[in-house]
Amino acid sequence: MSSRTKPSGLTVAVLGADGYIGWPMAMHLSRQGHRVVAVDNLARRRWDREGGTYSLVPIATMARRVARWRQLTGREIIWRRADMRDFRAVDALMAEFRPQAVIHFAEQRSAPFSMIDRAHAVLTQENNVVGTLNLLFAIRDQVPDCHLIKLGTMGEYGTPNIDIEEGYLEIEHNGRRDRLPFPKVAGSFYHLSKVHDSNNIYFATRAWGVRATDLNQGVVYGVDTEDTVLHPELSTRFDFDSIWGTALNRFCAQAAVGEPLTVYGKGGQTRGFLDLRDTMACITLALHNPAERGECRVFNQFTEQFSVRELAALVAKVRESHGLKTEISHLPNPRVELEEHYYNAKHQHLLDLGLEPHYLADTLLESVIARVESLRDRVDRVLLEAPSVSWKRGGNEIWERYSGQGVSSDPVKGALAG
């Protein structure tokens, strides 16, 4: 990675620092000499307990992670447990640490989770929208010059029949022109929550002069970064179940235990993807090249496009090179989505800032498959066999089967009680 400017010693709040990307991000920034305040409400671990899911790679508590990081590197990551829906906590964090940048991962991030039932849909939108509103007000009032780096998703755009631009579109209509937000057709209550956030953030940049970078991220793959490999207690999570795992992770887990790879529908569903290490690089580039006051900058953060069918074929090919045979089977698609469609999404802005992508070559995929195979005894086949949440009927049945309880009805209390 090369960036035009390489400041260090910034104070950066990483919100959602207990997550798959949040934890390696906190270490990555700490390694570069930034003062990192890692914040999380630990909701993700609670949802695992409630739903019977777990990270295939064992993960340590936040307290052990930051202690191990300090012991190995001499660097301190400041760890604070807080819920973004608790405005007093968010406001107090901004006032205490006065970060130059906030990297905001602190959202419910699973589409199937948001489609389980009404309670999960409401929890997702309330958690994500209210948390982000609280953050916007805290930035306005405490640290107006702070750069908000917000994780959105490529899924906000849906699958339009035109090229997907980065956030905005020049439109000519009846002889007049304007540059307007790219029209979005999101495909789940989760994806919609990110669209709501994007609209709220864009407004805050115009009304209050907030600096914002909205990163529409593709599907992230990979298990390790240069920091996670230092010690098992520095590992980040790896999800393979149908609620939290991506299709690629599911394929790796299925291959590891000798099950057929399950493609939903025709498998022509095409999305943008990127390596976990490139996520580190992209966000660092955004941090080191901040948005202007009042600017709402949108980057499409991915490096390659694949269809689900192509991913399954890639996994099968890697295994075949080791003499292993892998079956691919097609299941009825639980989601409401196009299974064959045009897809061409631009992703130039981060390349212009200096991103040097790692592509999903056989080597990376081999290392993920090898890592998953080393953990095959931890794969609960019941989670692999579980039907996924239906977009039409929801997934009460699945949730009840594994959890034996509903989701907490009071979002703030529920999250803090975890």
Place this chain on the structure above:
Amino acid sequence: MSSRTKPSGLTVAVLGADGYIGWPMAMHLSRQGHRVVAVDNLARRRWDREGGTYSLVPIATMARRVARWRQLTGREIIWRRADMRDFRAVDALMAEFRPQAVIHFAEQRSAPFSMIDRAHAVLTQENNVVGTLNLLFAIRDQVPDCHLIKLGTMGEYGTPNIDIEEGYLEIEHNGRRDRLPFPKVAGSFYHLSKVHDSNNIYFATRAWGVRATDLNQGVVYGVDTEDTVLHPELSTRFDFDSIWGTALNRFCAQAAVGEPLTVYGKGGQTRGFLDLRDTMACITLALHNPAERGECRVFNQFTEQFSVRELAALVAKVRESHGLKTEISHLPNPRVELEEHYYNAKHQHLLDLGLEPHYLADTLLESVIARVESLRDRVDRVLLEAPSVSWKRGGNEIWERYSGQGVSSDPVKGALAG
């Protein structure tokens, strides 16, 4: 009004039936022989008490209104107090009455209210988004064939430099075409809440086959319908303060007490407007010509465009014809918005269904001004003089000045306790 079809005897739930439009709508549908279930949480009356605002036209309680309506017309409007954020209540209402249509006004509907401070912004988005999500799930599960008629606002679109179409835009880009949602740039947390709703509703039509009509309504003016004039207890509210009143209402109240009409900024801000009686007709047309299963139909519901400056001049002209002199003064604009801009919004769909508009001719304006003048002793000049909520700094000061208390922190409890 003429409509292609004139069914009667439909069961129609009017949500937000205690509001300015909701109450006359309930009577209008009842008069036409529909079975009307009027639902409200009475939050609007509580916010009046909290904020020191009130309806210039005295209004009766819902109980007195429906009793008077029954006594005068022999028709029954079923009145139920319920909060849309209480899913069990919403679900039970749908199960009990099994409406063929739901007309959904049950939202916090003031832009300045949503900009007072963080608590009001969060209350607005939580109330509106969660209430609408609850309704969508209740429709899916209890009455999947029910037609959702949802009140949105023309303010969702903002002021783009291109013609505003009705909900969707045919876009040609890099040689490919698609019909996509019209890109929206909403100008307050309230307007954004309606954009969030529109996106959620569009998804529910695609995923679940819900029938929906999303009405992007302009600014409504007028005090009376053929039903409100039957008895003082059947009146609907008229707001003139800076939180709940429209600019036109403020001008009428200012004129009545001999104050200058206060135009914010240059006054070139242009919006769509319609007569309260046309709102009755538009919604009835939507009801009698329902959307198909899975269709998310968007109508722009207004009949004329005016700039704020033009409205002030119209009020001054009417008074001049009675020999009264009216001053117009320009105040600094508390909002962040363009004060001179292109504005050309389409509104053909409702005309195609048979809408015959009442235009804002001098006669209507005269009758509103006359009605306000008859109530001039009820105009609290402090409310007219109050600075409006600043889009940049909020309006804590205003709220605290009149209320002496903050907004309730628990939305559901707060609303039910009102």
